[in-house]
Amino acid sequence: MLTKKSFLIILITLGFIVSSCEMDFLQPFDDNHSSAERLYYDSGFAEGLLIRAYRDLPNGYSFDEASTDDAVTNVEGNNYRRMGTGEWSSRYDPMSIWNLAYTNIYYLNYFLEINPSAQYAWDEANGPVKERNEAFRKRFEAEALLLRAWYNFELLKRHGGIAEDGNPTGFVLLENKVDINVDYNLPRNSYEECVQAIYSDIEKALLNLPDEYSDSEDIVQQIVFGSQNKNRVNGKFGKALKSRVSLHVASQPFYTGNEYWEKAAVYAGALLSEIGGVSGMSPTGVEFWKNENDSEILWRRDYSEINSREVANFPPTLFGQGQTNPSQNLVDAFPMVNGYPINAEESGYDANQPYAGRDPRLKRYIIYNGNDFDGRVININDETDDWNNQTVYSTRTGYYLKKLLQPSVNINPNVMSTARHFYPFFRYTEIFLNYAEAANEAWGPTADPNGYGFTPAEIISALRERAGITQPDEFIIESSTSKELMRALIQNERRIELCFEGFRFWDIRRWGMDLNETVNGVLLTNETYNVVEVEKRNYKSHMNFGPISQLEILKADKLIQNKGW
Amino acid sequence: MKHMYKKYLLSLSLLCLIISKTLLGINTGTKEINGDITTKDSITLNYNLDSIVHIPYGVVSKINAANDISVIYPNNTLLFDNVSNGYELINGKVPGLIGNTNIRGLGGALVVIDGIPRELSSVNIQEIEQITILKDVNSSLLYGTRADKGVILIKTKRGKPNEKRISGFFEAGINDPISYPTYLGSADYMELFNEARVNNGLNPLYSEDVIGSTRAGTDRVRFPDMNYYGSEFLKEFKPTSRFISEFSGGNRDAQYYLNLGWYHTGTLMNKGRDESYNKINLRSNIDFKIIDKIRAYVDVVGVFDFDNRVNGNFFSDASTIRPNAYAPLIDSSLVADKALLSSGTFVEGKYLVGGTSIYRNNPYGYLNLGGYNNNYGIVVQFNNGYKIDMSSITEGLSLNLNVSFDFYNRFTASQTNTYAVFQPSWNDDNQMSLTKIGEDFFSGSQEIRNSYLNRKFSFSGLLDYQKVFRNDHALSLSLLAYYDTFNETSGFYTSKHAHLGNRFNYVYKNKYIVDFSSAISYSNKLAPENRLGFSPSVGLAWVISEEDFFNKTFINFLKLRLSGGIMNTDVTITDYYRYEDIFEQQWGYSWYDSGRSNQSTVVSNAGNPNLFYEKRKEYNVGFESLLFNKEVFLEFSAFHELRSDRVTSSNNRYPNYLGGINPLINYAENKFSGIELGVTWRKNFTDFSYELGTSMTIYQTEITKRDEYWPEEYLYRVGNPINANWGLEAIGLFEDESDIQNHAIQEFGEVQPGDIKYKDQNKDGVVNDNDIVMLENASSTFIGGASLLLNYKNFSLYVHSTFRDGSYRMANSAYYWVYGDRKYSEIVKNRWTEQTSKTATYPRLSSEYNSNNFRNSSYWIYDNSLISIDRIQLNYNFPKQLFSKFFIQNMQVYARASNVMAFAKNKDKIQLNVGSEPQYKFYALGLKVNF
Numbered sequence A: 001m002l003t004k005k006s007f008l009i010i011l012i013t014l015g016f017i018v019s020s021c022e023m024d025f026l027q028p029f030d031d032n033h034s035s036a037e038r039l040y041y042d043s044g045f046a047e048g049l050l051i052r053a054y055r056d057l058p059n060g061y062s063f064d065e066a067s068t069d070d071a072v073t074n075v076e077g078n079n080y081r082r083m084g085t086g087e088w089s090s091r092y093d094p095m096s097i098w099n100l101a102y103t104n105i106y107y108l109n110y111f112l113e114i115n116p117s118a119q120y121a122w123d124e125a126n127g128p129v130k131e132r133n134e135a136f137r138k139r140f141e142a143e144a145l146l147l148r149a150w151y152n153f154e155l156l157k158r159h160g161g162i163a164e165d166g167n168p169t170g171f172v173l174l175e176n177k178v179d180i181n182v183d184y185n186l187p188r189n190s191y192e193e194c195v196q197a198i199y200s201d202i203e204k205a206l207l208n209l210p211d212e213y214s215d216s217e218d219i220v221q222q223i224v225f226g227s228q229n230k231n232r233v234n235g236k237f238g239k240a241l242k243s244r245v246s247l248h249v250a251s252q253p254f255y256t257g258n259e260y261w262e263k264a265a266v267y268a269g270a271l272l273s274e275i276g277g278v279s280g281m282s283p284t285g286v287e288f289w290k291n292e293n294d295s296e297i298l299w300r301r302d303y304s305e306i307n308s309r310e311v312a313n314f315p316p317t318l319f320g321q322g323q324t325n326p327s328q329n330l331v332d333a334f335p336m337v338n339g340y341p342i343n344a345e346e347s348g349y350d351a352n353q354p355y356a357g358r359d360p361r362l363k364r365y366i367i368y369n370g371n372d373f374d375g376r377v378i379n380i381n382d383e384t385d386d387w388n389n390q391t392v393y394s395t396r397t398g399y400y401l402k403k404l405l406q407p408s409v410n411i412n413p414n415v416m417s418t419a420r421h422f423y424p425f426f427r428y429t430e431i432f433l434n435y436a437e438a439a440n441e442a443w444g445p446t447a448d449p450n451g452y453g454f455t456p457a458e459i460i461s462a463l464r465e466r467a468g469i470t471q472p473d474e475f476i477i478e479s480s481t482s483k484e485l486m487r488a489l490i491q492n493e494r495r496i497e498l499c500f501e502g503f504r505f506w507d508i509r510r511w512g513m514d515l516n517e518t519v520n521g522v523l524l525t526n527e528t529y530n531v532v533e534v535e536k537r538n539y540k541s542h543m544n545f546g547p548i549s550q551l552e553i554l555k556a557d558k559l560i561q562n563k564g565w
Numbered sequence B: 001m002k003h004m005y006k007k008y009l010l011s012l013s014l015l016c017l018i019i020s021k022t023l024l025g026i027n028t029g030t031k032e033i034n035g036d037i038t039t040k041d042s043i044t045l046n047y048n049l050d051s052i053v054h055i056p057y058g059v060v061s062k063i064n065a066a067n068d069i070s071v072i073y074p075n076n077t078l079l080f081d082n083v084s085n086g087y088e089l090i091n092g093k094v095p096g097l098i099g100n101t102n103i104r105g106l107g108g109a110l111v112v113i114d115g116i117p118r119e120l121s122s123v124n125i126q127e128i129e130q131i132t133i134l135k136d137v138n139s140s141l142l143y144g145t146r147a148d149k150g151v152i153l154i155k156t157k158r159g160k161p162n163e164k165r166i167s168g169f170f171e172a173g174i175n176d177p178i179s180y181p182t183y184l185g186s187a188d189y190m191e192l193f194n195e196a197r198v199n200n201g202l203n204p205l206y207s208e209d210v211i212g213s214t215r216a217g218t219d220r221v222r223f224p225d226m227n228y229y230g231s232e233f234l235k236e237f238k239p240t241s242r243f244i245s246e247f248s249g250g251n252r253d254a255q256y257y258l259n260l261g262w263y264h265t266g267t268l269m270n271k272g273r274d275e276s277y278n279k280i281n282l283r284s285n286i287d288f289k290i291i292d293k294i295r296a297y298v299d300v301v302g303v304f305d306f307d308n309r310v311n312g313n314f315f316s317d318a319s320t321i322r323p324n325a326y327a328p329l330i331d332s333s334l335v336a337d338k339a340l341l342s343s344g345t346f347v348e349g350k351y352l353v354g355g356t357s358i359y360r361n362n363p364y365g366y367l368n369l370g371g372y373n374n375n376y377g378i379v380v381q382f383n384n385g386y387k388i389d390m391s392s393i394t395e396g397l398s399l400n401l402n403v404s405f406d407f408y409n410r411f412t413a414s415q416t417n418t419y420a421v422f423q424p425s426w427n428d429d430n431q432m433s434l435t436k437i438g439e440d441f442f443s444g445s446q447e448i449r450n451s452y453l454n455r456k457f458s459f460s461g462l463l464d465y466q467k468v469f470r471n472d473h474a475l476s477l478s479l480l481a482y483y484d485t486f487n488e489t490s491g492f493y494t495s496k497h498a499h500l501g502n503r504f505n506y507v508y509k510n511k512y513i514v515d516f517s518s519a520i521s522y523s524n525k526l527a528p529e530n531r532l533g534f535s536p537s538v539g540l541a542w543v544i545s546e547e548d549f550f551n552k553t554f555i556n557f558l559k560l561r562l563s564g565g566i567m568n569t570d571v572t573i574t575d576y577y578r579y580e581d582i583f584e585q586q587w588g589y590s591w592y593d594s595g596r597s598n599q600s601t602v603v604s605n606a607g608n609p610n611l612f613y614e615k616r617k618e619y620n621v622g623f624e625s626l627l628f629n630k631e632v633f634l635e636f637s638a639f640h641e642l643r644s645d646r647v648t649s650s651n652n653r654y655p656n657y658l659g660g661i662n663p664l665i666n667y668a669e670n671k672f673s674g675i676e677l678g679v680t681w682r683k684n685f686t687d688f689s690y691e692l693g694t695s696m697t698i699y700q701t702e703i704t705k706r707d708e709y710w711p712e713e714y715l716y717r718v719g720n721p722i723n724a725n726w727g728l729e730a731i732g733l734f735e736d737e738s739d740i741q742n743h744a745i746q747e748f749g750e751v752q753p754g755d756i757k758y759k760d761q762n763k764d765g766v767v768n769d770n771d772i773v774m775l776e777n778a779s780s781t782f783i784g785g786a787s788l789l790l791n792y793k794n795f796s797l798y799v800h801s802t803f804r805d806g807s808y809r810m811a812n813s814a815y816y817w818v819y820g821d822r823k824y825s826e827i828v829k830n831r832w833t834e835q836t837s838k839t840a841t842y843p844r845l846s847s848e849y850n851s852n853n854f855r856n857s858s859y860w861i862y863d864n865s866l867i868s869i870d871r872i873q874l875n876y877n878f879p880k881q882l883f884s885k886f887f888i889q890n891m892q893v894y895a896r897a898s899n900v901m902a903f904a905k906n907k908d909k910i911q912l913n914v915g916s917e918p919q920y921k922f923y924a925l926g927l928k929v930n931f
Helices: A004-019 A036-040 A043-055 A079-087 A098-117 A129-159 A191-208 A219-225 A235-250 A259-273 A285-290 A308-313 A328-333 A360-365 A428-443 A456-467 A474-479 A483-497 A504-510 A550-555 B002-023 B086-090 B137-149 B186-199 B208-216 B314-318 B338-342 B363-368 B737-741 B826-830 B880-886
Strands: A071-073 A297-300 A304-306 A324-326 A419-421 A424-427 A519-525 A528-535 B052-055 B058-061 B069-072 B110-113 B128-134 B151-156 B165-177 B238-250 B254-265 B276-291 B294-310 B329-331 B351-353 B371-389 B397-416 B421-426 B432-437 B447-469 B473-488 B495-508 B512-522 B532-543 B555-569 B582-591 B596-605 B614-627 B632-649 B664-684 B688-705 B724-727 B730-733 B756-758 B773-777 B782-792 B795-805 B808-810 B861-863 B866-877 B890-903 B920-930
Touching (some): A036 A098, A036 B582, A043 A129, A043 B582, A043 B596, A071 A519, A129 A191, A129 A235, A191 A235, A235 A259, A235 A297, A235 A424, A235 A428, A285 A360, A285 A424, A285 A428, A328 A483, A328 A519, A360 A483, A428 A456, A456 A474, A474 A483, B052 B151, B086 B128, B128 B137, B137 B151, B137 B473, B137 B495, B137 B512, B137 B532, B238 B920, B314 B363, B351 B363, B724 B808, B773 B808, B880 B890
Antiparallel strands (some): A071 A324, A297 A424, A519 A528, B069 B128, B165 B238, B238 B254, B254 B276, B276 B294, B294 B371, B329 B351, B397 B447, B421 B432, B473 B495, B555 B614, B582 B596, B614 B632, B724 B773, B782 B795, B795 B866, B808 B861
């Protein structure tokens, strides 16, 4: 009988089974996942790091006006609503872009690191490989720099400000991919350093990017810079961003001199000169959202066939959710068709017929009682669900949004339809207004020291003419007499022209305006319009700047919080 | 790690060598392992020292178990307690088990059925021979990394040679809803909603006329007042019935056990399609002899369930749609527009279904017209095993091999219909007109959806050696190899588990017991150099009552035990290749107006090559004892568990400006400690006997290590229970404006009198999230059950109760947090108003979202402790002679009730289900016959 021996043999056999643990049946399923090496032999994969930063670019309006004096939202618990009514804190920051921006800056820095050794061309069929590779690398580098400038500026706008130590402070400037294994406790850079970094990225990018992608006879030029690259960032994007950055920086309270106002005026002026100044202003720019090819659009993302914007904002009788409700405050900002503000003696404003004889932009931008979407009249009175607070989807202010919506869309569940929508990052009207504001501050309402051929007053006049206010109107003539009067007019024009496009929240902060103007609405009862309070704003004085997240400061204690947070 | 298992193997072989050298062949005499201590079957706690207990890959006599395990024999308890599922069967009966399958608070234990991890729902309780609850590391680690939270081991019945049995069981009963949510009617709702609007500075929405007309209730189309919880929609009871038959028998060479069960419940709904749930269980366990030395078994299991449902969620709608939201039914005789009438579908003879553009689902609509969702589930299990007697090599040696295949398939067969709803409106002359919203679409075809399939294959090989040497040395040695794979349609990866295990059990003179168990697991989720994990454990026991010096007058039996171990687990690593940087293509960006696009490249995982097993480190001490003529049985354990090196994300460590792409790390640590106690007292008289039993667990959890940063000391989770209610400390409601002015600023929007006032913990003048504190524990700290069994002649009465204490809950569902357009529950009646400011129990009403009041705080916390009489059952056994002519061996009838009574401070909250079917009491009659 085999006893001890066989026992041991079995044991040893078992032991062998164990030691051959590398056997296939135990291995994890080979999922063919990619590692960093693929970045160097797969051109799409390498470019994908850059694409990652494109992917997070905004593709629609945030409607953060619901936290300003321009609007409220009817959505319970909406973040902007909570912020505007007193919940904004370093633990609750709906305006934050910190995490999103830094994720993309990580990928952009990663991309800039691998780009010089990435391969984008392989065969000679479409031109010389080396030349194409070089051209692609240059273009991609420029795109990455521009996108980094975009995210950096968003960080500066939302998180930069006067820090607890009293110094103007920006964000943590990262120009290279960071390794988490080295010391990661980093301080915020100064405001000026951040501004200079943004400028420098843009300038470097502009060296290698055409204003617009256009077709060419040269095969390499065609492949790398041809018109098939439309909707990727181009030179114009960079110039427009530079204008936006400059204006934002110039109006910060800690920049006192004229330097940045002049810069802002020059960057905007140069860009406007390229389209021939005022004569290049798109005549249909007031309703730019209706045509994706309007010359008004400076840069935009792809359009898409959707109806989500209408589902969110149409009044309930049109089966919408009536979310964004413009305020009485905004409605009152629209002048009369004669150019005078409604509270001016000469205006001819009649409180019993508040919408008669008004700036035609009011009818185009805001649904008031009796206004319509392509003939579909909206009655905001006690007969319908559209009346104030009748249903969850009814307006709270007596107004609905009309701007940015495609009136042809039908969202009746029986006959759903969609229309073309797009999100313009920059449109020329913004640049015109940027110029008007900066030049007025730098040189006054009617000066043109650089010889662009247009002055702040002329630009405002052109915008008002386009809107349907016959020019020259008396009010603009009055306002042209002083920088201060012109400033007020420009600010009001900017409020109207750019309403619901995400500017108001930061504009009233730049301008040092009252953040706590109560939001009013109108209630139509027995055919009288009564102005009613709708929502109180509750901001504190330090809220001209946003916060740095509290948790972030706890994790990295070299970060300094902004004052007051 | 690799060198460790080699050392382990080497020492194991050495050990075997020594044992065989010293003992083998010297003495081959055998003796019953069990000692002379026996006691009559005790049925509630099943403490029978002779009884054979199933443990992982083997059996042991209870007396020789050195580890912390508890056993339940359903065959015994089903004589007087006919529970309907496995959870009821074990709850409140096992010290250390704190609800469902949660052992010692560690979470859901691994359920092992006939050697393979399986769903508890795949057995019906009549087919269970034994349930062993394995609480400590020492007893459970042979099931590998998944056994980290303990094991519930289920062994099904098998046929016995020359013992033919046929039995039938039938039970029918009714489920009686305990409570429904109570909502305000339309008129009350409108009044209070107006109040809420005034509070928020708005005009009242509903005029006195409308409220008056609604209250009058004459025109329910124009002034709707919908009550969902009445007889209109709901029946009084829901029926349930069960039928189970068992057949078993066989001869010396082959045995069989068959079980066939059917379970049915009906519906509570009074309208529409008849909803029902049916389940059929089938089991066939067959053992047979191949040749003298080789026995084999083949088990086949099939479980089929059919769940027929309407296409809509009634209880969810009932808890959200306000009573005045729309007119539910519109009488066709009121409609003048004949063309419109003919375009609609009538329900209940003459009604059109009401609705609005927002409310397009109406219970009358979907119950009658909406179509159906029929869910089907199929479980098939197959076990095949061989027991090879290898006594030709050496006496006591055997080899057991098992192969199993499990399949599970489920799908939904549905017919989705849409239907038009009609919204009435009235002109100035009170003429009603209707607007049709949506269209009728009655799909003629059935669609198969949600198809899901999984399959599991497992293999185990066990080399077993059992022998008693020189009468006093009982030795048992097992070596195990286990492997399984699991695939599912929704998963890309095949999950694989593999481990080797050993158990070494040595008993000297039935007094000293040593149990050494260990496992080497292989985890393919870890980097190749970290894949092997060695988990050792040891159990020691001393049957002190066997010692000569021990006086057995009062203490008839006493065993002291001690066990401890370290178990490796990888169950918290849910994905593969976490040790490598993984780049992945995801959705990207398109340009050239969608003419061009490219995917984005992302780092989907930041690799941590040092990622390794999470550990469960544990020790137990305890004793088991029989006292006072074996009338009292006592068992006690104290445990201390540490879950260390827990796999967590490092997001809390690295600031987000680094990009937010952070690896998994082994960092966090939790502690569990407590005591378990079980007592049974049993006494027999001539015609009468009783048995009283209780089991209880007192335990606490603590977070001992965590990656966290907080601005205040009291916000740190470390040092607090794992499950706890965190929130602000409410100190009443603001009385008036000056109260608000004198208090710290609350940073959750503007407050007004009647809003909740919170304590400013850090005294910085602002109340915000930095003032959150740990309020109360969310897990019970004291939990258990008690039962009583009385036998008198042919009657028996059984009562089972469970209790828990120390846990608190937050009343934060929409039923308690009423604001904005939420449906108003009766809870708001005692809201704050200026008049009721002294007595109000609810904050002032708010017609908008109110961030100040409706956030977790001590205002909403309630005590979740409960004593529940779970079951009462009265049994009558017919005298045997009555049926002797009819081949009937015995017959029993019973009446039972479940969830009959509860004692709790917050019974109304604990027993209320909102948005789902109610909790039920259950009353049933049953019949059992053995042939």
